[in-house]
Every structure is written in C-alpha cells, then in structure tokens.
Amino acid sequence: MFRIQLEGAASDFACHADDTVLRAGLRAGLALPYECNVGACGTCKFELLKGEILNLREDAPGLSARDRAKGRLLGCQARPLGDCTIKLRLDDACRPAVPPxxxxxxxxxxxxxxxxxxxxxxxxxxxxxxxxxxxxxxxxxxxxxxxxxxxxxxxxxxxxxxxxxxxxxxxxxxxxxxxxxxxxxxxxxxxxxGIAYLRTGVPRDVVCIAGGSGLAPMLSVARGLADSQAMHARRLHFFYGARTPRDICGEDLLRQLPGFGERIAYHATVSAAAGDPPWHGNTGFVHELVRDTLTPALSDYEFYLAGPPPMIEAIEHLLLVEHGVPPGQIHFDRYF
Ligand SMILES: Cc1cc2nc3c(=O)[nH]c(=O)nc-3n(C[C@H](O)[C@H](O)[C@H](O)COP(=O)(O)OP(=O)(O)OC[C@H]3O[C@@H](n4cnc5c(N)ncnc54)[C@H](O)[C@@H]3O)c2cc1C
Ligand code: FES
Structure with missing residues (x-):
C-alpha cells in the first residue's frame, strides 16, 4: 500500500500496489477529474512531482505528444511504484456519491x-x-x-x-x-x-438519447426515473439512433415501465434504411430526430446522452450552439 499526496492538499490517500492513482483517489472519496477510465479521453491527466509510476498503457490516446513531452501521465493508467506526490486540479463534479x-x-x-x-x-x-x-x-x-x-x-x-x-x-x-x-x-x-447519472431533483422533462451500444445507461436512467417520485410530474422522451433496421432496440424494455405511451415516448431512427426487416419509420441521424421532434425551447429539457463520440459531438452542437441549452443540463459519457 502506497500513499499519494496531492500538491497543496492537507491529507494524502492510500493506493494499493495493483490499483491506479485515479481509482484509489475516487475510492477515498476525492473529486479527481476523469471521464472514460480507459486512457482515451485525457481528463485524468496529472503531473508527477515526486515518486515513481508504472504507465499501464504507454500508447494511450488520451495523451498528446505535447503531454508526453511535458511528462504528463494519465491517472487511470498510472500504477504507483512507491509513495508519490502529484499535481492536478480537483473537479467537484467528479466527487463520487458512491465510492467505487x-x-x-x-x-x-x-x-x-x-x-x-x-x-x-x-x-x-x-x-x-x-x-x-x-x-x-x-x-x-x-x-x-x-x-x-x-x-x-x-x-x-x-x-x-x-x-x-x-x-x-x-x-x-x-x-x-x-x-x-x-x-x-x-x-x-x-x-x-461516471458522472452522467440521473438528477432526480430537477423539475424538467427528461430526454435520453442513445446511439448504438449506448442503450444500457439510457435504459438505466429511464428505469431510475420511473422508479422515483419525480416521474409523476415529468415526461420522458427516449431517442434511439441505429445504423440499420436490425440494429433498432430498446422499445420492448421501455414498454415495461409504468407510464409508457402516456408520460414515456420512444422515438427511433436509422441512418441506413435499406435492409431487413423493411423500415417505414424515421431515417437520418438521431440528433436530427431530436431537433424535429421536441417542442422548443430545448432549454426546457434535461438531456442524457450515451454513444460514440461523433454522435455526442453532433448533439452537443445542436443543443449548446444552435439552441443555447446550458451545459449543466447535458449529461454524457463518451464511449471510446
Ligand atoms: C464510459 C464507457 C461506457 C461504455 N459502455 C458500454 C456499454 O454499455 N456497452 C458497450 O457495448 N460498450 C460500452 N463501452 C465501450 C466498451 O468499453 C469497449 O470499448 C468495447 O466493448 C470494445 O471493447 P473490446 O475490447 O471488445 O474491443 P477492442 O477493440 O479490443 O478494444 C477497444 C477498447 O479497449 C480500450 N483499451 C485498449 N487497450 C486497453 C488497455 N490496455 N487498458 C484499458 N483499455 C484499453 C480502448 O480504449 C477501447 O475502448 C463503453 C465505453 C466507455 C468509455
Ligand atoms: S479518464 Fe483517464 S483517459 Fe479518460
């Protein structure tokens, strides 16, 4: 077991020899910044001031050539080889409600x-x-x-x-x-x-937007909402963007929730309509369906997104740039 000291912080935290700096910090309840946990996003970058680190993923895409030249490391790929002192800026949004x-x-x-x-x-x-x-x-x-x-x-x-x-x-x-x-x-x-979790105390209708393998967390958000008192006062719009008709999924699972068809609506679209089974529904990208379906103003909704980075970027552009939705109303984890 090693001790990790954050520069300028009053106390340090423990890290098992087989753990990473990021995860050990989160287990200690600290607000260490992160998103993907697999070396892809770069959010968990830090500087090593003292000690030795084993880099678990030398070629991690989360570090640029400039980062490497400056000796920066990724907290999610950094295994301490002894006591260390590190420098990073904490992000209160990342403080775990349930320590991992x-x-x-x-x-x-x-x-x-x-x-x-x-x-x-x-x-x-x-x-x-x-x-x-x-x-x-x-x-x-x-x-x-x-x-x-x-x-x-x-x-x-x-x-x-x-x-x-x-x-x-x-x-x-x-x-x-x-x-x-x-x-x-x-x-x-x-x-x-992950910090893209359901906020139940917000008095806005909820929009879940899933692309491809992003179904799971959006279903979890929908299930969490249906299970909470908040659902009685709110509506849920669930959007699913697939590539072809045979990739469409999720509606049967949402139908099992109380309020489906009344307060819960499912909307699907495919970007390539040709294929089996025949498709007579919406075509195009999911951000286009969101734009064409929701009644303005889009800033009246709370958004949850899950899917590949290009889908997240297209939706962020629609919401932030074109419709002025405050960033605090948009929650997502990118799937790298
Ligand atoms: C926050 C988050 C949530 C996700 N949720 C889902 C989900 O619910 N359903 C789903 O189907 N997919 C999800 N994914 C994608 C999933 O994690 C995998 O990327 C995907 O299943 C491909 O993994 P693979 O090993 O089969 O493919 P591969 O092509 O073998 O591996 C690619 C993935 O592995 C990572 N990787 C490669 N080497 C390493 C390494 N040494 N250490 C750590 N990571 C490494 C890459 O960054 C990339 O993410 C999620 C991704 C993220 C970041
Ligand atoms: S959290 Fe470490 S690179 Fe994404």
Missing part, C-alpha cells in the same frame, strides 16, 4: 437483444449500489486492461449488475464476453464510475 469498489460477479444469465447486442447479468455479494446512468469496469480473463460498460438496471439490494454489450469485430473484451464466458464464471466488477 472491486467485487467478484458471477454470470447468471445472458440474452440477445439484437444480432450484435447481448445482455449480461451478473450477481455479486452485497448491495449493487450505483446511480442510474453510471458504469463499471469489467476485468476479463486474458484481456489487458479493464473495459468500461454501463449498467442497464438500477441499484438493488440483491447484488444484480446488468450490462448490454455490443460485439466489436475482433474485440478483445467482447470476444471473451460473447464467445468464452459461461454461466457460473466469475469476473471482477469495479465501480461505480
């Missing part, structure tokens, strides 16, 4: 949602504590580095952690999940992480 922890989860069940998205259900000891919209890091046998996956269910006392995962062609983690993991197998589940 590692547990073993046993695969209990899987089911296919589409031709390439499968739901994986795990059970772990103790309460499954997380906020709707958060994610966990799955540690899979034979895969270098954990992978981030969003929970699709909501917190529960029975230790159920559910994920909806899209198979990536030749993907290391999804290859293990889809082709090798069997019911009864156990993996490490580390979480919760």
């Amino acid at each position: 922890a590692m547990r073993l989860g046993e695969l209990t069940e899987t089911r296919d949602l589409t031709h390439d998205i499968r739901e994986f259900r795990f059970r772990a000891q103790g309460h499954a504590q997380f906020q709707p919209g958060q994610y966990a890091l799955l540690h899979l046998p034979g895969v270098t580095g954990p992978r981030a996956y969003s929970m699709s269910n909501i917190a529960n006392a029975d230790g159920h952690w559910q994920f909806q995962i899209r198979r990536t062609p030749a993907g290391a983690a999804t290859g293990i999940l889809f082709d090798h993991l069997r019911a009864g197998d156990r993996i490490g589940i580390d979480g919760p992480y």
Whole structure:
C-alpha cells in the first residue's frame, strides 16, 4: 500500500500496489477529474512531482505528444511504484456519491437483444449500489486492461449488475464476453464510475438519447426515473439512433415501465434504411430526430446522452450552439 499526496492538499490517500492513482483517489472519496477510465479521453491527466509510476498503457490516446513531452501521465493508467506526490486540479463534479469498489460477479444469465447486442447479468455479494446512468469496469480473463460498460438496471439490494454489450469485430473484451464466458464464471466488477447519472431533483422533462451500444445507461436512467417520485410530474422522451433496421432496440424494455405511451415516448431512427426487416419509420441521424421532434425551447429539457463520440459531438452542437441549452443540463459519457 502506497500513499499519494496531492500538491497543496492537507491529507494524502492510500493506493494499493495493483490499483491506479485515479481509482484509489475516487475510492477515498476525492473529486479527481476523469471521464472514460480507459486512457482515451485525457481528463485524468496529472503531473508527477515526486515518486515513481508504472504507465499501464504507454500508447494511450488520451495523451498528446505535447503531454508526453511535458511528462504528463494519465491517472487511470498510472500504477504507483512507491509513495508519490502529484499535481492536478480537483473537479467537484467528479466527487463520487458512491465510492467505487472491486467485487467478484458471477454470470447468471445472458440474452440477445439484437444480432450484435447481448445482455449480461451478473450477481455479486452485497448491495449493487450505483446511480442510474453510471458504469463499471469489467476485468476479463486474458484481456489487458479493464473495459468500461454501463449498467442497464438500477441499484438493488440483491447484488444484480446488468450490462448490454455490443460485439466489436475482433474485440478483445467482447470476444471473451460473447464467445468464452459461461454461466457460473466469475469476473471482477469495479465501480461505480461516471458522472452522467440521473438528477432526480430537477423539475424538467427528461430526454435520453442513445446511439448504438449506448442503450444500457439510457435504459438505466429511464428505469431510475420511473422508479422515483419525480416521474409523476415529468415526461420522458427516449431517442434511439441505429445504423440499420436490425440494429433498432430498446422499445420492448421501455414498454415495461409504468407510464409508457402516456408520460414515456420512444422515438427511433436509422441512418441506413435499406435492409431487413423493411423500415417505414424515421431515417437520418438521431440528433436530427431530436431537433424535429421536441417542442422548443430545448432549454426546457434535461438531456442524457450515451454513444460514440461523433454522435455526442453532433448533439452537443445542436443543443449548446444552435439552441443555447446550458451545459449543466447535458449529461454524457463518451464511449471510446
Ligand atoms: C464510459 C464507457 C461506457 C461504455 N459502455 C458500454 C456499454 O454499455 N456497452 C458497450 O457495448 N460498450 C460500452 N463501452 C465501450 C466498451 O468499453 C469497449 O470499448 C468495447 O466493448 C470494445 O471493447 P473490446 O475490447 O471488445 O474491443 P477492442 O477493440 O479490443 O478494444 C477497444 C477498447 O479497449 C480500450 N483499451 C485498449 N487497450 C486497453 C488497455 N490496455 N487498458 C484499458 N483499455 C484499453 C480502448 O480504449 C477501447 O475502448 C463503453 C465505453 C466507455 C468509455
Ligand atoms: S483517459 Fe483517464 S479518464 Fe479518460
């Protein structure tokens, strides 16, 4: 166990020899800045003032050539080799409401949602504590580095952690999940992480926008809203953007929520309509459907987004630049 001192802070925090600086800080309840946890976004950058660090992912895209030249490191890829002193700016938005922890989860069940998205259900000891919209890091046998996956269910006392995962062609983690993991197998589940969680105290109608494998956290937000007192006073617009008709999913799961068809509406669109099954619905990108469906002003809504970076960028442009939605009303984690 090593001690990590933040420059200028009164106290330090403990970090296990096999943990990372970022995760150890979050486990200690500190507001260390982060987003993806896998070395891609660069939000967790810091400067090492004293001590030695093992860089777990030398080629991580989250560091630019300039960052490397300046000796910057990524907190999510930094394993201390002794006591360290580091310099970074805390971000109060990242302070964990539920400090992340590692547990073993046993695969209990899987089911296919589409031709390439499968739901994986795990059970772990103790309460499954997380906020709707958060994610966990799955540690899979034979895969270098954990992978981030969003929970699709909501917190529960029975230790159920559910994920909806899209198979990536030749993907290391999804290859293990889809082709090798069997019911009864156990993996490490580390979480919760993520700041794009449901805010129940906000008096605005809610818009969830999911693209591709972003279904899970948006479903979790919808389920969390339906489970809260807030749903009685609010409406939920759920948008799903798929590539082809056979990629469409989520409506059957939303239909199970109380208020579907009255206070909850599902809207889907495909960017390539040709294919099987025949498609007679909306075509185009999901941000275009959001623009054409919602009654202005868009600043009257609270937005939750999940999907690939180009989708998030297109929606951010629509909301922030074209419609002046305050940034504090837009919550997302990019899927790298
Ligand atoms: C916050 C977040 C939430 C996500 N939620 C979901 C979800 O709910 N459902 C879903 O289907 N997908 C989700 N993803 C994407 C998912 O994490 C994987 O990127 C995807 O499944 C491909 O993984 P793979 O190993 O099969 O593919 P590969 O092509 O083998 O790996 C690509 C991914 O692995 C990461 N990576 C590569 N090497 C390392 C390493 N050494 N250490 C750590 N990471 C490494 C890359 O940054 C990239 O994300 C999420 C991603 C993020 C960031
Ligand atoms: S690069 Fe570390 S949180 Fe994204």
